[in-house]
Amino acid sequence: xxxxQGFTPHPKISYASAAPTGVASEAEYLEIGLREPVDPAxxxxxxxxxxxxxxDVLDAVVAAGGSLADRIGASxxxxxxxxxxxxxxxxxxxxxxxxxxxxVERMTKQGRRTFDSRGAVVSIDVDEGSAxxxxxxxxxxxxLEMVVRQVTPSVRPDDVLSGLRVVAGLEPPVAPKVIRLAQxxxxxxxxxxxxxxxxxxxxxxxxx
Amino acid sequence: MSVPSTTPRPxxxxxxxxxxxxxxxxxxxxxxxxxxELGAVVKDWAAATVRWALMYxxxxxxxxxxxxxxxxxxxxNELPDVLAERTYAVWPDLxxxxxxxxxxxxxxxxxxxxxxxxLFGVSFATELGYTNLLTAIDLAGIPxxxxxxxxxxxxxxxxxxxxxNPEPIADFIDAAVLGDGEEAVLEITTIxxxxxxxxxxxxxxxxxxxxxRTESVYVPRFYDVDYLPDGRIQRVVPNRADVPxxxxxxxxxxxxxxPYPRKPLVxxxxxxxxxxxxxxxxxxxxxxxxxxxxxxxxxxxxRSITTVGQMVQQGLEFSGFHEVGLLSxxxxxxxxxxxxxxxxxxxxxxxxxxxxxPSTRVDAFNIELAQELSRNGRRTGLTFAPEGxxxxxxxxxxxxxxxxxxxxxxxxAYTNGWRQVKLYxxxxxxxxxxxxxxxxxxxxxxxIKAGRAATGSKDIRCTVSIGGFVPKxxxxxxxxxxxxxxxxxxxxxxxxxxxxxDRSLGRAIxxxxxxxxxxxxxxxxxxxxxxxxxxIRRVWENGGRFDGWSEHFSYQRWVDAAAETLPAFGVDLxxxxxxxxxxxxxxxxxxxxxGLDKDWLWQDWQDALSEYEQDDCRWxxxxxCGVCPAMDTEIQxxxxxxxxxxLTPVNGLKLPTGAQQ
Ligand code: B12
Ligand code: SF4
Numbered sequence: 093x094x095x096x097q098g099f100t101p102h103p104k105i106s107y108a109s110a111a112p113t114g115v116a117s118e119a120e121y122l123e124i125g126l127r128e129p130v131d132p133a134x135x136x137x138x139x140x141x142x143x144x145x146x147x148d149v150l151d152a153v154v155a156a157g158g159s160l161a162d163r164i165g166a167s168x169x170x171x172x173x174x175x176x177x178x179x180x181x182x183x184x185x186x187x188x189x190x191x192x193x194x195x196v197e198r199m200t201k202q203g204r205r206t207f208d209s210r211g212a213v214v215s216i217d218v219d220e221g222s223a224x225x226x227x228x229x230x231x232x233x234x235x236l237e238m239v240v241r242q243v244t245p246s247v248r249p250d251d252v253l254s255g256l257r258v259v260a261g262l263e264p265p266v267a268p269k270v271i272r273l274a275q276x277x278x279x280x281x282x283x284x285x286x287x288x289x290x291x292x293x294x295x296x297x298x299x300x
Numbered sequence: 301m302s303v304p305s306t307t308p309r310p311x312x313x314x315x316x317x318x319x320x321x322x323x324x325x326x327x328x329x330x331x332x333x334x335x336x337e338l339g340a341v342v343k344d345w346a347a348a349t350v351r352w353a354l355m356y357x358x359x360x361x362x363x364x365x366x367x368x369x370x371x372x373x374x375x376x377n378e379l380p381d382v383l384a385e386r387t388y389a390v391w392p393d394l395x396x397x398x399x400x401x402x403x404x405x406x407x408x409x410x411x412x413x414x415x416x417x418x419l420f421g422v423s424f425a426t427e428l429g430y431t432n433l434l435t436a437i438d439l440a441g442i443p444x445x446x447x448x449x450x451x452x453x454x455x456x457x458x459x460x461x462x463x464x465n466p467e468p469i470a471d472f473i474d475a476a477v478l479g480d481g482e483e484a485v486l487e488i489t490t491i492x493x494x495x496x497x498x499x500x501x502x503x504x505x506x507x508x509x510x511x512x513r514t515e516s517v518y519v520p521r522f523y524d525v526d527y528l529p530d531g532r533i534q535r536v537v538p539n540r541a542d543v544p545x546x547x548x549x550x551x552x553x554x555x556x557x558x559p560y561p562r563k564p565l566v567x568x569x570x571x572x573x574x575x576x577x578x579x580x581x582x583x584x585x586x587x588x589x590x591x592x593x594x595x596x597x598x599x600x601x602x603r604s605i606t607t608v609g610q611m612v613q614q615g616l617e618f619s620g621f622h623e624v625g626l627l628s629x630x631x632x633x634x635x636x637x638x639x640x641x642x643x644x645x646x647x648x649x650x651x652x653x654x655x656x657x658p659s660t661r662v663d664a665f666n667i668e669l670a671q672e673l674s675r676n677g678r679r680t681g682l683t684f685a686p687e688g689x690x691x692x693x694x695x696x697x698x699x700x701x702x703x704x705x706x707x708x709x710x711x712x713a714y715t716n717g718w719r720q721v722k723l724y725x726x727x728x729x730x731x732x733x734x735x736x737x738x739x740x741x742x743x744x745x746x747x748i749k750a751g752r753a754a755t756g757s758k759d760i761r762c763t764v765s766i767g768g769f770v771p772k773x774x775x776x777x778x779x780x781x782x783x784x785x786x787x788x789x790x791x792x793x794x795x796x797x798x799x800x801x802d803r804s805l806g807r808a809i810x811x812x813x814x815x816x817x818x819x820x821x822x823x824x825x826x827x828x829x830x831x832x833x834x835x836i837r838r839v840w841e842n843g844g845r846f847d848g849w850s851e852h853f854s855y856q857r858w859v860d861a862a863a864e865t866l867p868a869f870g871v872d873l874x875x876x877x878x879x880x881x882x883x884x885x886x887x888x889x890x891x892x893x894x895g896l897d898k899d900w901l902w903q904d905w906q907d908a909l910s911e912y913e914q915d916d917c918r919w920x921x922x923x924x925c926g927v928c929p930a931m932d933t934e935i936q937x938x939x940x941x942x943x944x945x946x947l948t949p950v951n952g953l954k955l956p957t958g959a960q961q
Pocket of ligand 1: 358362363364365366367368369371372420421422423424425426428457458459460461462477479480481482484485552572573579591592593594627628629658772848
């Protein structure tokens, strides 16, 4: 790994919009600077091997230029809400979608902030029946899928949940399970494109 | 894209993970409970015959880097039929949730309940972990008192330096091991394996008896303590036939034969040290009279320069760390330290690897070494430990440094480019007066003056760091009275004023101190007997946790608990701390043999009082401290005359070679 110059050199590594603590993710991206060129496929294996089970390195590509952060415009999230009836959730979502703006509050490093949780939400849908919750159980479980744009201050899934509470009084009895399914560039059609595609050059490096 | 593409985390059969995971988003730094670090080992539960849970009773960030636990973890896991996992103290936020949701104390490796293991080994570098021990036992669902445990509970074994007087926790542990652990854990494992193979004859009692018969595992329940009417101990005697009168410490000889850790753990969360540490020797015979570590780890046993070189190379290659610590009680004293430092510095020149030597020796040689080590451009602060402010008090503690030496050394550091040095001191040493402490201010002033004169620059600083002295068992100061916290705090205040009396010099001097109150409690715990167990328990019941952390430590809670429990025994907090003991008093740890001859210790205490210094047996003839003949050990030092083998630091990627565990 390459290190910065200076009195206290630090490794050249940067994370693009890391998922909040306590949130699962299938799509995290980071950029590292290396001391010398290596085969990305081998790099992927070496990194994967050094990390804990569950922290899996899936692919590595050579960056062709530009910043990774610029290619991350939005994320797709999935939220499981155990003990919430899908119909109740659907009602809340409808109210949220209708609203122009839904102000919510969250503690940030700069203190308590109030911001809009609605504007950044590109799509928000109740997943009906098609998906099964990750843990099978007898109690009902509503599932939400949403695409949220990368904005400042960032709007996280828990902010959208706060928004649902504000517009429809939704109070999940159990802490929801949240997972990031994808992140990348948002097309005009609302599709998220893998941010590494631009570097892949058509060739299948890293072998999915 | 909605199909999960990653491998799910393997969940062991008896894992508490499914119940723990939902709690983690609600606590601070959940990553510390997740496990799966590089270097971690998860084995098949059913295939193991002997299972150890090892604990460092502090938070992950302090406990993970602990060498002792890492070494034992590796030594044990190398045995095919043995499984060892780690557990650390959980923070109060998670403790609360675990209690609410019935999640027991778990290991971070496979998240198994600690109670399922055969042995629960706890490493005590300091006594301040005792309340965390109680939390862990209780959360594990194990009865707090050893006497109430059944065959379904693990055998709780204490180790580490504090285990040289485990009496304050005697009611809570089943056994204690004094000294080096490498061979001790293997021997304990063998005994447990045989006992299980025989169908556990005689149950827990028989197992403990077998351990006690080794004469190097202390089982408190097999000893009765009788007290005199005035509260002192009358005697400590075995209450079973076959149990030795004294239990002896363990000494691992030939460190080259034990080159651990080979596969250092790489933490997932931020920790106090992120480096590969190699012990370059064990033991120390400089004879500082306050230093328990120096007294109980004799004799000096060096690891050879070639083994150190190999360990560094392999440890770095395995872990990817960028820092190497050459560890020991006084690293500059290794007989081949010069070649070792220059050799390593050369090998890693031009890489990102930095080397550090936690040495505090006050001489120019130390600076030479530091210069070698900073070849890569990284210049960490230099630390010297004169420990005592006046020449007189330094004779009392046997720290042979003159003021001139100190000033010369520090000025050399400044002229060689260091801008900042740290000076370590203690307050409350035996025979100390205000004047002894105030001399620290003079010393610091002269250091700055001389430094400015030599460098022609005002841009030099020193920091005075001072803490309260705590008398420890198995040292010549084990008989000494502690000073009261008010006296300590008063002296620290005077010292601060004296430092700042000269505005210009004072600005260049940083002042850091620990106040007297925590030291008094450490003093209670370090020289306590079994009756102190009642205080620990009361403090814990009243919420005492993480006593090594100033933000969690409550002096008042300890004082109150002592006042509530000790009078029933006719003693009090002062009796344990500020009282001087006489020669004939039976000390709580007299039946625990560190090898040191009690008469020699007493003589050394008398020498301290008459300000008579004692040389080092590495360079002058043996002074009969008793350790070598009693333990059948000998000094093992070089020089070997060998050089570091030329090793080429590996470049490029480290790809998996075979099956990963
Ligand atoms: C590195 C270090 C630290 C580091 C890292 C601590 C860590 N996570 O390990 C830091 C900077 C955090 C630290 C802090 C402190 N430290 Co410190 N530290 C050391 C140092 C330099 C090395 C320790 C070490 O790794 N030794 C090598 C290992 C292999 O030895 P070991 O742990 O004792 O383990 C062996 C045996 O004891 C035994 N064993 C250990 N556990 C068990 C368990 C079982 C079941 C068995 C059977 C055997 C066994 O087997 C092991 C292998 O043989 C020592 C000095 C030294 N060279 O020993 C001081 C030392 C241990 N620290 C000391 C002190 C006082 C402290 C602090 C209390 C300072 C303070 N006032 O804040 C804190 C306490 C922190 C805490 N809450 O635990 C003192 C202990 C004093 C004493 N007992 O008289 C020492 C001896 C330094 C000194 N000379 O004063 N410390
Ligand atoms: S017995 Fe002698 S040689 Fe051995 S540690 Fe003690 S003084 Fe040194």
